[in-house]
Structure formats: C-alpha cells, structure tokens
Amino acid sequence: MxxxxxxxxxxxxxxxxxxxxxxxxxGQTITAVTLRWPRHLADGGPRAFRRRIVGQSIxxxxxxxxxxxxxxxxxxxxxxxxxxxxxxxxxxxxPRSPHDHTCFCLGNGSEMRFNDTRKFxxxxxxxxxxxxxxxxxxxxxxxxxxxxxxxxxxAARKRALKPLLLDQTFLAGLGNIYTDxxxxxxxxxxxxxxxxxxxxxxxRLYRGIRxxxxxxxxxxxxxxxxxxxxxxxxNEFRVYGREKKPCPRCRTLIQKITLGQRSTHFCPQCxxxxxxxxxx
DNA sequence: TAAAATGTTGGGTA
DNA sequence: ATACCCAACATTTT
Numbered sequence: 001m002x003x004x005x006x007x008x009x010x011x012x013x014x015x016x017x018x019x020x021x022x023x024x025x026x027g028q029t030i031t032a033v034t035l036r037w038p039r040h041l042a043d044g045g046p047r048a049f050r051r052r053i054v055g056q057s058i059x060x061x062x063x064x065x066x067x068x069x070x071x072x073x074x075x076x077x078x079x080x081x082x083x084x085x086x087x088x089x090x091x092x093x094x095p096r097s098p099h100d101h102t103c104f105c106l107g108n109g110s111e112m113r114f115n116d117t118r119k120f121x122x123x124x125x126x127x128x129x130x131x132x133x134x135x136x137x138x139x140x141x142x143x144x145x146x147x148x149x150x151x152x153x154x155a156a157r158k159r160a161l162k163p164l165l166l167d168q169t170f171l172a173g174l175g176n177i178y179t180d181x182x183x184x185x186x187x188x189x190x191x192x193x194x195x196x197x198x199x200x201x202x203x204r205l206y207r208g209i210r211x212x213x214x215x216x217x218x219x220x221x222x223x224x225x226x227x228x229x230x231x232x233x234x235n236e237f238r239v240y241g242r243e244k245k246p247c248p249r250c251r252t253l254i255q256k257i258t259l260g261q262r263s264t265h266f267c268p269q270c271x272x273x274x275x276x277x278x279x280x
Numbered sequence: 281t282a283a284a285a286t287g288t289t290g291g292g293t294a
Numbered sequence: 295a296t297a298c299c300c301a302a303c304a305t306t307t308t
Contacts, residue, residue, distance in 0.1 A: 003286060039303095066287080082287050084305075099305090118304050120287065159297065168288080175286050224286065225307080240286090261300080263284080 002081050004140070004173030005216030007066050009231065010087055014068070014112070015061040020230050022089025028106040029057040030072075037101035040114065042122045042132075053077065053125055057107075064133045065172030076129040082120035088113050136172040140209050147206035154194040154202060161205075162190035163260040174209065177240045178216065180265045182208040184239045184247075189273040190257075190264050239265040 002010065010021065017024035030053055035046045052075065060071040068087065070077035079087065092111045096103065102114040102123060114121060124132045137153075138145045153171075157164055164170055165179045174182065183190055185208030188201060197205065216222065221231035234241075238248050243256035243265060252269035 006286075080287085082303095083285070084287095116304095117306070118285090118287095120303065120305095122288090157296085163298085166287090177286055222286075260298080262287095 002066065002085070002221065003175035003178050003216075004063075004066060004213055005178070005219075005233065006221035006231065007068060007081065007173075008063050008217050009221045010081075011061050011063040011068050014087060014089070021087070022110065022112075023108075025058050025070075025089060025106060025110075025112055026060060027058065028108055028110070030054055030104050031107055032105040034103040034105070035101075037116070037119055039119070040102045040116070040121060040123045042124045044125075049123075049125060053104075064129070064139070065136045065168055066175070067133060069129060069133075075125055075127055076132075078124040078126070078129060078132045079114060080122045080124075081116070082118070082122065084116055084118040085121035086115040088115065135169050137168065137170045138172065140171055140173055141213055147203050150206045151197070151199065151202040154197055154205075157194045159194050160191045160259070161188060161194055162262075162264055164194050165209075166260070166262070171209075173213070176262050176264075177222065177237070178209075178212050180240045181212040181238055184208075184249075184265075184267060184271060185211055187270045189271045190259055190266055191273055239267060241265070 013021040014025050033050050033053060038046050041049055056072040056074050058070055058072060062069045062071070067078045067080050089110050089112050092105060092109055096113065097115055099115045099117045100113040101116050101119065104112040106112060114123070126132055161183060162179060165174050166176070182205070186201070186204040188205060215236065216233045219232040219236070222233035223229050223231045224234055239254050242254045244253050246252070247254055247267035247270060250267065250269045252267055254265055255268050257264050
C-alpha cells in the first residue's frame with residue numbers, strides 16, 4: 001500500500017505518538033513477539049528471531065525508502081509494508097484483528113501490530129541496516145540529492161521513465177501513484193527514454209518528484225480503499241485513478257494504459273511523447 | 281467470474 | 295551487464 005509519504009507518516013506517528021497510530025514506541029522494550037505468519041520474517045525462523053529481539057529496546061524510528069527502520073539497542077529492525085501492511089500500537093488487552101500477523105509486545109503493556117492482509121510484507125532483523133537498505137537508490141528528499149545528480153543517473157540508463165522510476169535501486173520511495181503524479185507535474189510521458197531528457201526536463205522531473213512527495217507528507221499520505229486511513233493526498237491526485245477525467249492543467253481527458261504490468265495514468269496533451277504526438 | 285489493487289523478486293530471454 | 299516480460303506471492307473488492 002504505502003509509498004514514501006505514507007511510510008514517512010507512519011514512522012513519524014510511531015516515533016512521536018498520535019491518537020491514530022497509538023502512543024510512541026520509542027523507549028519501549030520488546031518483551032515478546034507473536035508470529036502467526038512466520039513467512040513475514042525475511043530470514044531465519046521464529047525461534048532465532050525471538051531469541052534475538054526479545055529484551056532489546058526501541059531507541060528510535062525512521063525511514064529509508066519504503067522501509068520503516070527501528071533502531072534497537074543492539075540490532076536494527078526493518079519492516080516493509082509492501083501492498084497491504086499497516087502498523088498500529090494498541091493495548092495488549094484489545095483483541096487482535098484477523099490480519100494482525102506479527103505482534104511486538106512492549107514493556108508498557110501495549111503491542112505494536114503488523115497487520116497485513118495480503119501477507120506480502122517483510123520483517124528484517126539485522127546488525128547493520130545496510131544489509132537491507134544497501135541496494136536502494138538515493139533518498140529523493142535528501143539535501144544532497146540534486147537535479148544535477150538525477151540528470152547523471154538518468155543519462156546513464158536507457159529505459160522508459162516509468163519503470164525506471166519504480167526501480168528502488170535507481171531511486172528509493174516512488175511507487176505507482178507518486179510516479180504517475182510526479183511525471184504529470186514534470187509534463188513528461190511515462191514512456192520517455194531516460195537518456196533523452198534535456199536539462200530543463202530533468203529539472204522539471206526533479207521538482208515534480210520532490211513536490212509530489214512533499215505534498216504527500218504534508219497531507220499525511222493518501223488513503224485508499226479500506227487500508228491506511230488518515231491521509232488526505234487522495235483528494236489531490238492529478239492523474240492517478242482519474243482515467244477519462246479532465247487534466248487539472250489543460251482539461252484533456254486523462255488516459256490509462258498498462259506499462260510494465262502496472263496501471264499508468266497520464267495526460268496525452270501535457271505529457272506528449274515526441275514522435276508520437278499525433279495519436280489520439 | 282474475471283480483473284485489479286499503493287510492491288518486490290526470481291526466472292527466462294535477448 | 296542491461297533491458298524486458300512474465301509469473302508468483304495472498305487476499306479482498308468491484
């Protein structure tokens with residue numbers, strides 16, 4: 001479900017505490033773990049996982065790409081929500097939901113519950129977070145990520161923008177929604193080859209990605225379907241899920257195509273493809 | 281009923 | 295090595 005802004009929102013709420021996601025988990029000790037779907041564990045079995053994590057305290061909560069990163073007293077716990085994951089803190093006395101597959105019991109009598117309907121999520125427990133986040137591309141919102149740097153990265157590849165931007169080893173954090181939104185902001189066609197962009201187009205893409213992410217974080221992410229509630233970004237989508245609706249910029253009807261097995265939304269007018277601009 | 285859904289990975293091919 | 299396609303993972307919803 002979540003992309004960078006949603007994961008950032010969840011990490012912040014777990015760190016700072018909120019009515020929606022419960023009190024902060026920072027400072028709490030993990031006293032026990034319930035694993036009802038052991039395949040949540042990326043490596044190793046439940047016994048080794050329990051033995052290793054129980055007794056460690058949570059020193060901080062952050063984010064890298066789409067991973068939520070828990071800085072523990074000895075190791076690092078990384079959770080990837082994939083398509084349907086959700087993290088909430090509840091009192092241990094509250095009944096667990098059917099899809100609360102992995103629960104971390106905390107010292108203050110609360111539980112951090114990894115709810116994951118589709119069971120695609122993953123839990124990593126490692127000594128060095130680089131073991132997990134090492135392959136990821138740069139953080140798009142990091143101060144040292146510049147338009148110049150993005151331009152160099154794009155020029156070094158020969159791929160269509162959409163699938164390239166979805167590649168987490170190229171750039172960390174973009175998913176299907178924010179990629180479409182960023183490309184619309186940048187007025188670039190999803191099929192545009194990465195090594196064909198002018199400096200002005202690189203600049204537009206850079207600003208499009210950062211602006212889409214910043215706005216998403218500002219609105220606490222997007223709420224879609226029955227999963228992940230609380231965000232408001234879904235009300236500001238310019239193209240995602242807006243097939244046959246007018247482009248907010250030029251009123252041309254938004255098109256939906258399938259690209260690399262993912263639904264792709266764009267404005268054929270604002271995001272025209274050079275050499276193919278006569279198609280309807 | 282078939283199709284689609286905010287994600288990733290592994291296999292095969294060129 | 296790079297690019298591209300597909301299947302798989304598991305479940306719910308339209």
